[in-house]
Amino acid sequence: MxxxxxxxxxxxxxxxxxxxxxxxKKVALDNLDRLLVREGKIEEMVESTDKLKEQGSLFSRxxxxxxxxxxKRNLFWTVVxxxxxxxxxxxxxxxxxxxxxxxxxxxxxxxxGGQILLALIIGIIVLIVxxx
Numbered sequence: 001m002x003x004x005x006x007x008x009x010x011x012x013x014x015x016x017x018x019x020x021x022x023x024x025k026k027v028a029l030d031n032l033d034r035l036l037v038r039e040g041k042i043e044e045m046v047e048s049t050d051k052l053k054e055q056g057s058l059f060s061r062x063x064x065x066x067x068x069x070x071x072k073r074n075l076f077w078t079v080v081x082x083x084x085x086x087x088x089x090x091x092x093x094x095x096x097x098x099x100x101x102x103x104x105x106x107x108x109x110x111x112x113g114g115q116i117l118l119a120l121i122i123g124i125i126v127l128i129v130x131x132x
Contacts, residue, residue, distance in 0.1 A: 077129070084126040088119040 080129075081126050084122050088123050
């Protein structure tokens with residue numbers, strides 16, 4: 001044994017091999033450190049993916065509720081618009097039924113003009129409300 005360590009050629013080989021082993025250890029430790037860092041990043045990505053999935057499902061539920069509410073709102077205003085159009089047309093198309101209309105034609109024209117004006121005002125109000 002003493003001969004082995006006393007021979008400089010043998011000592012250089014052992015030192016050389018020990019240096020290579022140390023280099024391999026350093027590389028292995030660096031790889032383990034990188035692996036741990038990468039594992040942490042993967043865990044963060046999984047967490048953020050889960051959060052995004054939850055937010056997406058929440059968005060879908062809220063969007064479906066909003067769509068239903070908008071559908072009901074549109075239906076309501078369509079019915080209101082249809083009723084106003086019917087009232088407007090009945091005011092314009094139906095003759096005045098006041099008993100004095102036959103005795104005073106000027107009054108009949110005034111009543112008719114008032115009906116038309118009222119129908120136009122109702123139409124404008126409905127149009128403003130419907131488009132808002």
